Amino acid sequence: MSTRQRALIVDDEPDIRELLEITLGRMKLDTRSARNVKEAREWLAREPFDLCLTDMRLPDGTGLELVQHIQQRHPQVPVAMITAYGSLDTAINALKAGAFDFLTKPVDLGRLRELVATALRIRSANDAEGPVDTRLLGDSPPMRALRSQIQKLARSQAPVYISGESGSGKELVARLIHEQGPRGEQPFIPVNCGAIPSELMESEFFGHKKGSFTGAIEDKQGLFQAANGGTLFLDEVADLPLAMQVKLLRAIQEKAVRAVGGQQELIVDVRILCATHKDLAAEVAAERFRQDLFYRLNVIELRVPPLRERREDIPLLAETMLRRLSEGTGIAPTRLTDDALDKLKSYRFPGNVRELENMLERAHTLCEDEQIKASDLRLADTPCSTEAGEASLAQIDNLEDYLEDIERKLIMQALEETRWNRTAAAQRLGLTFRSMRYRLKKLGID
Structure with missing residues (x-):
């Protein structure tokens, strides 16, 4: 036979x-x-x-x-x-x-x-029975379902739209879809669409030929060519300007790109994964995102759950993060007290896993006796530690002051998470840089 x-x-x-x-x-x-x-x-x-x-x-x-x-x-x-x-x-x-x-x-x-x-x-x-990946931590029902979906999507070549809040782990999910599939040995190229200046976008995506514009001193390979045979992950795809959306749609449909200043099209074999923390359907409705591109990218949608929907995973996540922080120091991992752990479990985590990581890194640095107490987390007076709408009228003396306090704390959090990069913090909060600058001045944040 x-x-x-x-x-x-x-x-x-x-x-x-x-x-x-x-x-x-x-x-x-x-x-x-x-x-x-x-x-x-x-x-x-x-x-x-x-x-x-x-x-x-x-x-x-x-x-x-x-x-x-x-x-x-x-x-x-x-x-x-x-x-x-x-x-x-x-x-x-x-x-x-x-x-x-x-x-x-x-x-x-x-x-x-x-x-x-x-x-x-x-x-x-x-x-082949591959090793179980330990990067996507959590044993809650949403995480078990997510791992199962990743395994199925890894077998497909269909474009996947990964939706989820900032800090929930969308790039890690994209990376796992790539690694567990047939393209796993080929390049995985992540690109933050919001971080590329619009005038350089076409050159970044498709490459350019020497002399095609001022400053083009040599041929340059684009992101599509770099990802050939592998996966291109378009993070914050909603930030693409409309002119670039047209070019991207054509490249996906034709499976070919033309470098800026080039005469010939180059065939590329690339799987497209994309993500954004924005509601892409709402962006289409507001005519900020092309419906035909949305239809092409959103063949399959995969939602990454926010941390508040899987609170039972917080102890495992915290323990793993604290162990990583102590690796190579020769000191036993820092431990959370029961009060601190309870505090984390009741917190809403608007910044998700990334916020938990930053919070523990700060607490690990400042705590004493290798023990993180509830006070080390600096969560005591944070309005976000309750679900939105839980504050009663009896707790609010002045609505303007209350809202200003929430605004100040969320802006401070965004600044801390972006290492005080005001442009990145504004982007995370969905603000223009001018609006961010106005709020910083109004709230007296230097």
Whole structure:
């Protein structure tokens, strides 16, 4: 019996089936062919497969139905959809249903070979039991669900929109999706879209040719080229200006980029993951973000829970962070008193895991006797330690003063988390730099 890997080809057009069989045969794969959904199901019930390629339109059903069947009965088999040219809606629906990727007709053989190679790497990754990753800490139900979703999304090539508040760990989630998938050995390129000046954005993303503008003293590779074969993580994607959104959409759809000043397009094979702490659907509604780009990026949404939704994870997170802070010092890890731990559990954590880390680092530095007391956390009078709306009228003498106090504490927190970088703090709070400067002056914060 052959030990070669096996692919199932599902298409009602004999010419397409023959083309796919010849191409996959040259890649040393055994192939089986089906003309419709019924035959495909019969083959899947009879033999194990390492890959399935299916057309969208079939005589007795659709490729989507077959994708859903494979997801339910044979989830270990990667399946790719073959769609008509320009039918982006169909391709996106296939990815949402569980297809790992798609091809458009007429089939580009180079693209087909890349897709098959990726699918076989997915299958190998499924068969190998890798070490459990310990970076995404927590045993709460939301975290167990998140780890399970990461594992499933790692098998796909679909774009993923990672939503969540600042400091909740969106980049770590993106990195784990990349590392656990077939691109894990290839580059993972993270980029903060809000940190690139708008005039340099096209050059940063797509590269430039020497002499294409003043200061371009040599050819420069862009982020898409650097991520070729791997993953490009667009953090704070909502901060992209509209002009750049158009160019990004074209690069994603065409799978090709052109350097500034360049004449030729370069084919790039990049998986796109993106994140923002803003509500991207609301940004679309306000016409600050293009609907067509949102539709292309938000094929699958993955929500990272805020820390206040998984308070039971706080003891483990705190213990791990304090152990890391003491590593290499030769001193036993700093310990939280019961009162301090209770204080952390009742705090709302607007800055999430990043805020917890900064808070413990400060307390670790200032505490005595390797013991962090509740007072070392400096949380006693913070309005955010209760859920919004919990303050009663009896506790408020003057509404203006009360709101000003909340504003001052949140601005101070943002400044501390960004190491007193006022531009970064303003960005975290959703303010313009001018508005931030006005508030600092009004509140007397130097």
